[in-house]
Structures are given as C-alpha cells and as structure tokens.
Amino acid sequence: MEKLKDTIKKIQSPDPGLLEKAQTKLDDLTKPQGSLGRLEELAKQIVSITGDINPKIDKKAVLVMAGDHGVVKDGVSAYPQEVTMQMVLNFLGGGAAINVLARHIGAEVQVVDMGVAAEFDPDPKLLNKKIASGTNNMTEEPAMSEAQAVRALEAGIEVAGTMIDSGYNIIATGDMGIGNTTPSSAITSVICNTKVEEVTGFGTGIDQEGLKKKIEAIKKAVLVNKPDPKNGIDVLSKIGGFEIGGIAGVILGCAANRIPVVIDGFISSAGALIAHAIEPKCAHYMIPSHCSVEKGHSIALAHLGLTPLFDFDMRLGEGTGAAIGISITEAAVKILNEMATFSSAGVSTKN
C-alpha cells in the first residue's frame, strides 16, 4: 500500500501557464494560427505533462497487460479462456496485431502476465507479475481481495516505473484477457452511474443470447458485491480484473512521473476509470486514442473528459488503437519542435 500512496502523492495538476507558452511557440511557426487543430492541442498537452517546452518522444512502449476472468464460466465470451495464454505466446512471437502496429510506429511491446490462468516458460519479453491464475467469478464473490487489488495496482506502477527509468517517454496501455469486456462494462456502469445495458456490447463477437447472459452476469456481480463507486480500489477488487488493475497502476505511475500515457480501447478506459477514481488528477496525463465499437467506451471517455482522436470501428484491444495514438502524438510533438518560424523562413505574416 505504501508504493500506491507514495505514487498518488506525487501526482500533480500540470501548470496551466505551460499551455500558453506552448501556444506562443506554435503561433510563431509557418502556418496560419491554429491550422493544425488537434495536433497543436496534443503538442500543448505534452508540454504541460512533461514541463518541457521542447518535449521529446523518442522511446515508445506499449504495455500489454494480460489476465483471466472467473466470470467466463457464465458464458460471457465468444472465445475459450485458453486464448488468453495462446495470445500471450503470439505477442511474444511477434505475430499479433499489436506487434505489427508497434513495429510500424517504432515502439516496443512489453507483455505483462498480471494473472493469466496458465504457466509460462521464462521469457525475457514476458514480465511475470501474476497475482493469481485468473480472478474469482464476480457473480458469486469479489473478483479478488482488496490486498490483491492493491498488488495489481502496485505491479502496474512498478512496470511503468521500470520503463520510465529505462528512458521510455511515452507509454500506451494495452490488454489481453478473454472475458474482460464483462468487468470493464461492470466498472463503467458503476463508476459512470449508467445502466448496465447502456455500457455492455458484443465484445469479441457474442450473439444476442450471449449479450443477454453477459448483462445478467454484470447485474448479478454488482448486486452481490455492492462496489462503492467513489472507491477505485473497492470497485477494482469486487468487479475488476488483474490486467485492469495493472493498467490503472500504469496510468498512475505515468502521471506520477509526468509521462504521457495513451489510452487504448474499452478495457484500458476501465483501467483509466479506476485510476481516476483513485486520483482524479491523473486524467491530465492521459492521451486518448480511438473510440471503440464497444458502446461503453464513449461513456467512459466522456467521464474522463477525453475526446477520442479517431474512430476506426476497432474492437480488438491489445493497445492497437493506442499504438496509432502514439504515432499521432509523436507527429504533434515534432511539429512543435521541428517547424521553421515565420522569421527564420522569411515568410510574411497575415495581412
């Protein structure tokens, strides 16, 4: 609990004066003022996050947090649980979508076993932070103990800290866990105070019958566990998941270290809701990426005050949307750092 408390204490609101300084710098570049729209907004946000008017984004990572879920026993997913383990091996082999997209944008993929229901041979590319072999079935009991929830958060903080110590200056969240849209919908429903039906979608591809089961499971989990919406640790322990706790920890760790953290899709936003419930100031450090097909995602993003950068009808997770978000953020920072000024390029200003 000490590490978590220390981390929360370190999270500060960025200095708004930095936004103005960054705007002044942007307005001197050879383009009509404001004409690069959200790229300029992103550049300003990175300045305010890092406190650096010439911020660097040159060492990039996607953290893929993996975990399994006891609630799959209730038939909430279209895929068997073993796929979590198989996909972890696919990440390590470099064949998954996130590997392809991370290579495309020049980022590392770091896979973290937060609680997969399988044992892995040691692999330098796989970090072992296993809390347990999958969560309990949250329709019957809390998904995990409070102590486990804290351990999951602290594991995320540790992983982020290690990456930041190695020089990574932007981190994207990613997830893998068969069944994990179910706890994500539960978390979104509770924290955003929204009906379960409005935040529950088809996940990896269940049918109408499956959706009905999923909604019932979530309602039962909330009824049985009565999570306190104002208490992020309570929500995480009762209706969360180990990888969701890990994501929340990564976000808190990035915020404490003034490093931008790019939020992927629905599962990442559930982690972000937990982090935000624990320390609302961490939202300043979040960079949105895409808006997912999962209907709860836009509700979670709105709660966090984030406007997604793009909507590609994606619903894969793994950090795939966030990887593209990293590339766009990097572009924005390069605009700020590399463009000529009106005077240096000898370009006339507005009439």
Place this chain on the structure above:
Amino acid sequence: MEKLKDTIKKIQSPDPGLLEKAQTKLDDLTKPQGSLGRLEELAKQIVSITGDINPKIDKKAVLVMAGDHGVVKDGVSAYPQEVTMQMVLNFLGGGAAINVLARHIGAEVQVVDMGVAAEFDPDPKLLNKKIASGTNNMTEEPAMSEAQAVRALEAGIEVAGTMIDSGYNIIATGDMGIGNTTPSSAITSVICNTKVEEVTGFGTGIDQEGLKKKIEAIKKAVLVNKPDPKNGIDVLSKIGGFEIGGIAGVILGCAANRIPVVIDGFISSAGALIAHAIEPKCAHYMIPSHCSVEKGHSIALAHLGLTPLFDFDMRLGEGTGAAIGISITEAAVKILNEMATFSSAGVSTKN
C-alpha cells in the same frame, strides 16, 4: 490532349473479387473477424487497387502542387500572394509542416511549381511545370484557357508517372496557393450543385467581412463564366487553378497506374472533383484522409463517396492530413501482410 485521353482510357474499375480474397486472408489472422474495422477496409481497398493480395507500401511521396490565383485581387485571402513563393522555399528548406510530417512517416516531399507568380532558381527538389505566373482573375474572365487546363492535368499525370516509375507505390496530394480555397469552393459549389454559402469557409483566417467578399467573388466567377458541371476540363479552366489541375492530373495518373492516391483537405478534394468529373472510375483509387475545418470539404468527400478517416480540426493543406493518412494506410497493409494466422500461432478460434 493525347496523354490525357490515353490516361483516362487506362483507368479501370477494380475487380470486386479481390475484396473477397482479401477478406478471407484477413479473417484467418489472429483477431476476431472484423475487429480492426477501417484498417481492414483500407487493406482490402489497397488489394483491390493494386491487384496484389500481398500489396507493398514502402516508397511514399507527398506531391505538393503550388500555384497562384488572380482572384486574390478581390481580397479573398488573409495572406499576401508572395506567401505562396515563400512557402515553396520553406518546403525546399524542409521547415514547413508537411516536411515535418513527411519525415515522421518516412515519405518524400516533391514540390511542383504549377503556376506560382514568381521565378525560382533551379533546385533539384523543385519540379518546374509552370503553366503561367498565376491564373487570371476568374471574376472577370476564365481562370485559364482550355489548353492550359489540359496542360495542367497532363503535367500532373506526368509527375505521377515519373514518381511511379521510380518505385513510389503510394502518393499523397498536397497544395500551396494563397487564395486557393476560393476556386476550391467555386468548384465544389458547381460540381456538387450546392449553394456557394454552404461550401465557402474562412480559409487561412479571413474575418466575416472577408468571407462576404469571398462569397461574392465566387458567385460572380460562376455567373461570368458559366462552367458546365458535367465537364471537368471546362470547370477547371473557368474557375479552377493550376495546382488544382495538377492535383486532378496526379489522381488520374495514379488511377491509370493502379497506385493508391491519398486525398488531403479541401483543395485536394476540389482536384479530386475535377478528376472524378473527367473519369468517375478514378474514385476507386482515392484513399480519404482527414475532414477539414473548411465547410465545403465534407460535401466534396460525400460527392466522391469517401468517408474521412479522422477529423483533427485541421485546415492547413500542403498534404498534412494526407501524410497521416499514408501512415494509417501503411499500417493497414502491414496488418494484412505481417500478422500470424490462427493455425500458424496455435490460437483457438471462436467457440
């Protein structure tokens, strides 16, 4: 006129069977079917454009077509005409936004003088295709002769052809030309049969008074010249611009060579409308990128049947939105080519 006719003749509709083949390939990759949304759609489009189930995107270029406009005499722009020339020099010096974004995505910037009202010293990075030193004032007479319009189109076809012969396998359109949102609004109004007020925006940043003048100028130009909406060459010559003709030519040239062409903002979409009026089949080869702040842009894109990939509130031109579009398209093609299959990765399929 021969080159234009030959090019038009070469443009074919892609084989729809290729879309199905690409879908089958995508559905065997380790992700729920369709879960990468528009990235999958883009990958399929590139297969259908190139006719290659393993298409390559590895040599990328942004063509920045520059030209001046006689209509600036009517006070339609916030910047003086000399900025066109100054920005061309900025492109050659590597300090403009498009240079930064092209470097970010690993693309070349090729600048083409289609009709700037200034003379440049020879520079290996600047292609001289100057038709004239700026267009005539379209509020008084046709912006250019029909012969000049054909020469502008053929210059664009030539530039695209040279790039494609050098191995470039994706090309983005870009523009520079003080005053060029005015002819772009005129073209969009005429070809899309929409009121001038509905397709005319603030360009680089005029005020309400400037907007009034701009709308009046466009109405006068259309009234004086009576362009035939069904005749792309007629519209281009009467109310177009040299760089807009060049962009239209680049699009026709890419389509004839089965090379994807990424469309930038409002001025590029005006070029696309001209190309589409000349040969509607060229739209199959267009990849949309962003939706611009300029209000006519979404109307032009809808006419072309294109749904933009993202909306970053941008309004700079130069190919800045299209550069990001290239990177997203490249990501989509890598997904198709580099991901593991369910069988190769040993991942279980859906229950």
